Amino acid sequence: MQMLLIVTGASKGLGKAITTGFCCMDSSEQQRQQLDRLHVVLAARSANLLEELGRTIMHHNESTKVRVTLSCFAVDLSDLDQLDSHFDRMFQEVNLSGFDRVVFVNNAGSLGYLGPCSSSPSLMGMKATIEFNVTSALWLSSRFAQLVQENSKDTQKVTLINISSLLAVEAFPTMGIYAAGKAARDNYHATMAKEMPRIKVLNYAPGPLETDMVKEIRAAPKLDKSLKPAFDKKLIDPHDSAKKLVNLVFSDKFESGSHVDYYDISS
Amino acid sequence: MSILASSASPVLLFATGASKGLGKAIAVSFAKAFQKKKITKAQAVLMARSCMDDTENLMVQEHNALQICQRRLDLADLNTLEPKFQDIWTQFPPSSATHALLINCAGTTGTVGPTSHLTLTEIEKATRLNLVSKLWVSSRFAQTYSPVCATTTIANISSMCSIKATPTMALYCATSAGRDIFHQVLAQDDDNNNLRVLNYAPGSCDTDMQSFLRTHDSLDSHVQAYCQSLETDQKLVDPNETADELVRRLLDQDFESGQRIEYTDVSTYKY
Numbered sequence: 001m002q003m004l005l006i007v008t009g010a011s012k013g014l015g016k017a018i019t020t021g022f023c024c025m026d027s028s029e030q031q032r033q034q035l036d037r038l039h040v041v042l043a044a045r046s047a048n049l050l051e052e053l054g055r056t057i058m059h060h061n062e063s064t065k066v067r068v069t070l071s072c073f074a075v076d077l078s079d080l081d082q083l084d085s086h087f088d089r090m091f092q093e094v095n096l097s098g099f100d101r102v103v104f105v106n107n108a109g110s111l112g113y114l115g116p117c118s119s120s121p122s123l124m125g126m127k128a129t130i131e132f133n134v135t136s137a138l139w140l141s142s143r144f145a146q147l148v149q150e151n152s153k154d155t156q157k158v159t160l161i162n163i164s165s166l167l168a169v170e171a172f173p174t175m176g177i178y179a180a181g182k183a184a185r186d187n188y189h190a191t192m193a194k195e196m197p198r199i200k201v202l203n204y205a206p207g208p209l210e211t212d213m214v215k216e217i218r219a220a221p222k223l224d225k226s227l228k229p230a231f232d233k234k235l236i237d238p239h240d241s242a243k244k245l246v247n248l249v250f251s252d253k254f255e256s257g258s259h260v261d262y263y264d265i266s267s
Numbered sequence: 268m269s270i271l272a273s274s275a276s277p278v279l280l281f282a283t284g285a286s287k288g289l290g291k292a293i294a295v296s297f298a299k300a301f302q303k304k305k306i307t308k309a310q311a312v313l314m315a316r317s318c319m320d321d322t323e324n325l326m327v328q329e330h331n332a333l334q335i336c337q338r339r340l341d342l343a344d345l346n347t348l349e350p351k352f353q354d355i356w357t358q359f360p361p362s363s364a365t366h367a368l369l370i371n372c373a374g375t376t377g378t379v380g381p382t383s384h385l386t387l388t389e390i391e392k393a394t395r396l397n398l399v400s401k402l403w404v405s406s407r408f409a410q411t412y413s414p415v416c417a418t419t420t421i422a423n424i425s426s427m428c429s430i431k432a433t434p435t436m437a438l439y440c441a442t443s444a445g446r447d448i449f450h451q452v453l454a455q456d457d458d459n460n461n462l463r464v465l466n467y468a469p470g471s472c473d474t475d476m477q478s479f480l481r482t483h484d485s486l487d488s489h490v491q492a493y494c495q496s497l498e499t500d501q502k503l504v505d506p507n508e509t510a511d512e513l514v515r516r517l518l519d520q521d522f523e524s525g526q527r528i529e530y531t532d533v534s535t536y537k538y
Contacts, residue, residue, distance in 0.1 A: 083387060116456035117449065118409035120402070123349055127399045135387075135394045138441065142390070145383035168448075171525070176452035180402060184394075184445030190432035191440050192382040195487075224456075257432060 002037040004099040006090070008077060008140065009108030011044035013211035014163065014238045016053060018105055021242035023068065024060040033250055037067045039099070041090050043108070047074035077108050077140070078132035087143050096151040103249060104144050106185075107163040109133045111213060112177035115222030126177060133181035137162070138188050145192060148199055157200070159249050162189040164203040169259060173224035186259055193257025200256045202248070206241040207262030210234065236262065270306075270366045270418060270518045277308040279364035279416075281355075281408065283342060284373030286315035288474035289424065291322045292506035293370050296514040298326035298333055304518070310334040312359055315373065316341050342373050342404070343396040352407060361415035368517060369408045371401055372424045376476060377438025380485035390438065397442030402449050409453060413462045420517055423450040425468040425527065434487035447527060454525030463524045467513050470504035470531035471497055504530060 005022050009015035023040055025033070040057065044050050050072040061068045071093070075086040096102060112129035113121045120126060141160060148158050167175055168182035186203045193201035208214065208230065217223060217231050244265045254260055270278060280297055284290030294313055301309045311326065311333055313319045319337045326335055336359075340351045361367065377393030378385055405421050413419035428436055429443030447466045454464035471477055471494070480486055481494045497503045509530045516522050 080387065080391065116458060117402075117406045117453040118413065118456060118458070118462070120406040120410075123345060123399070123403050126403055127345060127395070130394055130399050130402075131391070134398065134441070134445065135391050138382075138390050138394075138437075139385075139387045142382045142385050149383050171448050171451035171455060173452060173455040176406075176449045176456065177402070179452055180398060180445035180449040183448040184398065184441040187429070187432055187444035188382065188437045188441035191434060191437035194432050194434045195381050195437075196383065 001034045001101060002099045003035060003101040003103065004039050004041070004094065004096065005103050005105070006041040006144075007105040007107060008043045010042035011046045011049035011053060013213060014206055014209055014241065015044065015105070015107040017238035017242035018107065018245060019053060020056065021239065021246040022103070023057040025246075027064050030064055030066055035066050038069075039094070040068065040070045041073070041094065042070070043073045043075050043077065043086070043090060045074060045076050047072070050074060077136050078128065080131055080135060083136055083139060087140065091147060096147060097153050097156070100156060102148070102152070102156060102158045103161070104141075104159070105161045105163065106137055106141050109137065109163065109181070111216055112181065114178070114217065114220035115174050117176040119222070120177065129177050130181060134184050137185055141189065141192065145196055145199060149196070152198065157252070158198060159200045159202065160189070160192070161202045161204050161245070161249070162186065164205045164259060166205050166261060168203065168205065172227060174222060174227070190257040197256070200252065200254070202254055202256075203259040204245055204248075205259065205261040206236070206238070206245070208235045209238045209241060210236065211238055269520050270420075271304045274305045274307060276365035276417070277310070277363060278306055278366045278368070279359055280309065280311045280368045280370070281314065282311065282370040282372065283314045283404070285313035285322050286317045286319045287321075288476060289469055289472050289506045289510065290315065290370070290372040291325075292510035293372060293513060294322050295325045295329060296507065296510040298329035299511075300514050300518055301333065302330040307332060310336070310359060310364070312336050312338060312355060314338045314340055342400045343392070345395065345400065348400060348403065352404065356411050361412045365417045366420070367408075367412040367416045367418070368420045368422070369405065370422045370424070371405055374401065374424070374442075376436065376479070377442065379480070379483050380435050382437045385438070393438040393442055397438075398445050401446060405450065405453060409462055413457070413459045416461070418461050418463065418520070420463045420465070420520075421450065421453070422465045422467050422513060422517060423447065425466045427468055427529065427531075429468070433490055435485060435490065451525045457524065463520060463522070465516065465522045465524075466527040467516075468527065468529045469506070469509040469513065470529070472506040472509060473503035474506055477503060
């Protein structure tokens with residue numbers, strides 16, 4: 001099985017865990033999936049962290065039977081003016097139809113302002129958050145969908161994962177901008193799923209993870225007090241969440257366009 | 268506290284998208300309700316890109332003592348949004364009203380068509396107006412009025428698209444969903460215990476927006492057939508009726524803050 005994996009926000013946190021989840025499977029799992037070849041396209045801001053991740057992947061696969069090739073792109077996906085050229089560069093050497101399985105993980109995102117909606121940041125602050133978390137993310141998925149429409153074969157399995165959140169479906173105080181972005185992304189991807197039976201679309205809510213993002217939440221001075229207990233404890237290891245996601249993708253056991261939460265999936 | 272409890276208390280109403288369609292119907296419904304309930308001190312600030320004389324005239328016919336002010340502005344123009352609203356809020360300060368209401372109606376369907384065909388410009392345009400601008404207006408309104416006024420009420424005009432993924436209407440679906448949940452959070456964030464927020468989905472109204480969809484080349488064929496059947500079966504919602512219902516709920520404060528209300532039963536949306 002030849003697989004193409006694309007991950008945005010790949011250099012740390014959940015993005016990194018998902019990347020290693022797919023790329024650093026143990027041999028028995030690789031055999032189970034009949035993985036022969038893996039081409040990985042990673043995008044994140046930090047060139048150094050991407051390089052380090054690349055080394056980890058290549059090193060792991062030195063002793064496996066999988067032929068791995070890697071392309072890393074140090075890009076800022078919040079810059080709308082450069083978005084198209086970033087996408088073009090990421091895909092210019094990739095022949096989509098050459099793979100049996102294509103997985104695109106639309107993960108890059110940010111928290112935005114945490115605090116009461118009525119004391120939201122400047123207009124330009126809100127604009128920047130929404131441009132990164134909504135406009136950019138939706139556009140990347142749309143471009144991917146277009147690429148699939150033009151280049152994919154019927155025999156291919158194509159999966160598009162939108163990294164979602166509980167906040168997409170349940171409101172919590174002082175997290176309004178984040179919730180708005182996640183809800184918008186979910187509904188866009190659910191709609192895409194209805195339009196394109198060719199792609200299996202998943203809105204995956206990974207659960208509360210022990211990452212840099214949660215450190216930001218814990219340190220937010222205006223986070224609603226009622227939420228503190230939920231975050232002031234040891235949270236889910238992103239690798240555990242990534243593992244569940246990887247298994248879900250390979251098993252195909254989800255309805256296209258659905259919202260699936262980490263806690264919905266039995267171990 | 269029902270806004271109708273004391274008809275002598277000054278009421279301040281802000282309405283966006285007030286020049287036509289549902290926005291216009293809501294403004295006129297308010298005028299009717301204020302007259303009926305003998306609310307004598309009411310000011311209405313109407314906002315839209317185009318002239319609102321039609322709306323103003325209809326409102327005056329219902330209530331001849333209403334103070335009505337028209338403000339032409341483009342909510343999609345983020346460069347002028349702050350100064351224009353600052354101006355409005357300076358002219359109509361929170362101290363001038365016991366009850367302040369914002370009806371956040373202006374919006375766009377966004378480009379209709381499959382997600383794989385949308386351009387970055389089209390996505391950006393829809394998110395700029397339907398999300399950035401509208402969320403900012405609601406949050407700034409809450410920030411300005413709720414510390415001072417006895418009641419501050421925000422109605423976010425929603426859509427069944429916010430809860431039902433609708434092929435070829437992804438931008439409308441996405442931005443409606445984002446707005447709905449933001450307004451739910453806004454309700455939860457109420458520091459002053461006097462902010463009431465309602466997400467109101469008015470049903471498929473007989474307005475330009477519906478006729479635009481009925482005849483649109485790129486709308487999904489099943490969705491279009493559904494829209495066309497609404498017209499042939501005379502099932503389109505009269506904007507005045509749904510506006511009256513919204514106004515009644517707002518003035519009677521007949522809703523839970525953060526609630527979402529659908530005028531039409533969602534199970535009727537079959538496509």
